[in-house]
Amino acid sequence: MTLVVSDLCVDHGAIRAISGVCFEVGKGQLAAVIGANGAGKTTLLRTLSGLKSTSSGTAFWNGHDLLHAKPEQLVRLGISHVSEGKSVIPELTVEENLNLGALWRSNGAEAPATLIQVLATFPRLAERRSQLADTLSGGERQMLAIGRALMSKPELLLLDEPSLGLAPLVIAQIFQSIRDLTSAMGLTVVLVEQNAMSALKIADIGIVLNLGSVVVSDTAKNLIENPQVRAAYLGY
Template sequence: MSLVVSNLTIDHGAIRAINNVSFTVPQGQLAAIIGSNGAGKTTLLRTLSGLKEAASGNASWNGISILGTRPEDLARSGIMHVSDGKSVIAELTVKENLALPGIWRKDKKDVAAATNEAIELFPILGQRLSQSAGALSGGERQMLAIGRALIARPKLLLLDEPSLGLAPLIVEQIFQTIKSLVKKMNLTVVLVEQNAMGALKIADEGVVLNLGTVVAVDSAEKLLNDPAVRAAYLGF
């Protein structure tokens, strides 16, 4: 099982946002997609999760093309997309948000077990169950978004900027949680991040985008030690 992106091209209006991008993420691996603002990272993730159409190319999961599939159908097949803290429903309580993935899952006993696991993973959610999601801090909303996605028992998790606007300590906690989930659940994760250093530190491999084109694909460790990558994207 792996995510295979082949010659993917995506247009954003009149602009070519992603041009002929290819990379593979094997099962149980975490791939960090890094690059400066405007590199096309979020556009790429939105296309993989069915929120945007591709102009050409292909993306497949477990040998089956996922392009053009509705997000809800992808979710049912084990592909979950977590956007940058905006994917929780502010008007609903934490408990109601966590209940959403269980609506379409048939195994209600496992839904209950998965919900308990999400609360164990992020104990603050257990203390906030009756609060509206809109009253949570940015870090708590991000924990809720990730916890809710995990209740669907995903095989492939697409994470868009989980560190955006968060305090460094919370970022570290969320990054370490993501890393542990990959190992514990044999999850495949595609992590789009502005925080290139933090992302590469927890990733198995990295994909560097510049103006919609792949400029490097390598192990995260090699990219961290590459002088050109460090100068252009890591700031040292």
């Protein structure tokens, strides 16, 4: 049960956004991908979830090829992607947003049980169940986006900048839930973050991207102590 990415190259038109990226994430691990704006973090995730096509390289999840599948097929292989910027649908209610994640599961009988689980994980969502997602705060939207992904019963969760635009206190809350979920549900998580310190604190391993290439990858603990990483990304 591993995610194996090797020699991945992705182009935006004439510009190479990702070049020769290799890494591995084991089952149940939380991997933080950190790096500055424009390092290729989002492109990497969009490629893994089938939204963006690759130029060369391979990526496998449990032996399934990720690079030639559509997002809706990858969801069926247990891969859920929460895209950047609180990916919820504002015109739908909280409950509808959540149910959306379970629509594809043909044995819909399980969905209500999953819904109860997700609402127990994020009690704030339970309170706002029948409200439009449009009325939620930024933090609640992020919870809803993650909750929707969980409704698909994923094994691999791809999270794109869950801290974007949130207050520090809310970020701490969200990151704690991500850590708890990973452990409780045995999820494998790839977390893309500009907020390097928060991400590394909850991660098992860390991958540092710069200008589309892996600069260093190591255990999160070692990265936090690595003087170069500290200077460049952690700010002290």
